[in-house]
Amino acid sequence: MGEIKVGTASWTDRTLLESGWYPASADTPEKRLGHYAEQFPLVEVDSTYYSPPAEQTAGLWAERTPPGFTFNIKAFSLLTGHPTKVSAIYKDLRPETDKKSVYPGDLDPAAYEQVWERFLAALQPLVDAGKLGALLFQFPPWFTIRRANKQYLLEVERRVRPLRAVYEFRHSSWFADGNRDETLEFLREHRLPYVCVDMPQGYKSSVPPLLVATADLSVVRFHGHSEKWTSKDIHEKFGYLYSEQELIEWAPKLKKLASESDQLHVLTNNCYRDYAQRNASQLIDLLS
Structure with a gap:
């Protein structure tokens, strides 16, 4: 069986800090991360989705x-x-626009290349310490199964190499209408790690819990089964x-999936109060 690491998708969420999961002595960012790392061997950093790290x-x-x-x-x-x-883009690379939000095509190509380069370079301390696991590429609900998007998966793999990219889809087309075998065959052919998810079903963004x-x-990644999956409130x-x-x-x-892999990362992303931490601890007990 491959090595199994279990963790959560956050250690700094406001509602987690309010929940009492951290002891009173863990009153600084350093102490909180230290306490978290005593409980779990793995964490997913989600803040880097909203703003690239320094x-x-x-x-x-x-x-x-x-x-x-x-x-x-x-x-x-x-x-x-x-x-x-x-405002989340590196200051010297921001496009001149009145828009509050932009897409890759809104940037000058050279600026877009710099975003890639700087994002990856900022992770070097984790690489040097042997502590960087995978880079999670979670694609938007409109990222459907089509040739151009498959090619982008390969582009991502080339750009991050020798680091590891893992891929999470949020559109049902990748597994609907007989596309399941095609999707899995493509990923296996190119050795691209698929992110299995447990999430609410019945939405266009839903993919089946396929391990x-x-x-x-x-x-x-465990996203939970909230009845308010479409809410803009992340905690709902x-x-x-x-x-x-x-x-x-x-x-x-x-355990079966771990037997088919060299390494398995299990992450609870039900990040409200201490829900993710409680469930991750339970999974560690069940898998040990």
Whole structure:
């Protein structure tokens, strides 16, 4: 069986800090990260989706965690085709526009290349410390199955190499109408790690909870089953606490996936109060 690492998709969420999960003594960012790293071997950094990280920040993450700790980094929104606030882009690369948000095509090509270069360069301290796991590329709901988008998956792999990109889809077309085999065959052929998800079903953004290994690294993200999945309030969207029975049913499926991979990353993304931390701890117990 491959190595299994379990963690959460945040350690700084406001509602988590308010929940009492951290002891009173963990009253600084350094102490909170240290406490988190005592409980879990893995964390996903979601803040990098909203704004690219500074190299100094990545260096602090590396310094404040023990050997063997792993950071998965969520790709900056501009690199996955999401609308991106102009204010989040490096100041000297911002396009001259009255728009509040822009897309990759709104940037000068040279500026877009610089965004890629700087985003990856900022992660070097984690690379040097052996603490960078995977780069999560979560694509928008309009990123459908078509040739150009498949080619972009390959482009991402080339751009980040030798780092590892993992791919999460948010459009049902990748697995609907007989496309499942085509999608999985493409990912396996090019050794692109697929991000398996558990999420609400019945939406255009829904993909099935399909646990398959398409490369030596597998990733599973638990988004919960909130009835308010379409809410713009992120805490309503992800505010779902998995029951113990639900996780018991997941455990053998995760072990099977681990047996097909060299490494499995399991991340709870139901980030409201301490829901993600509680469920991740339960999964560690069930998988140990």
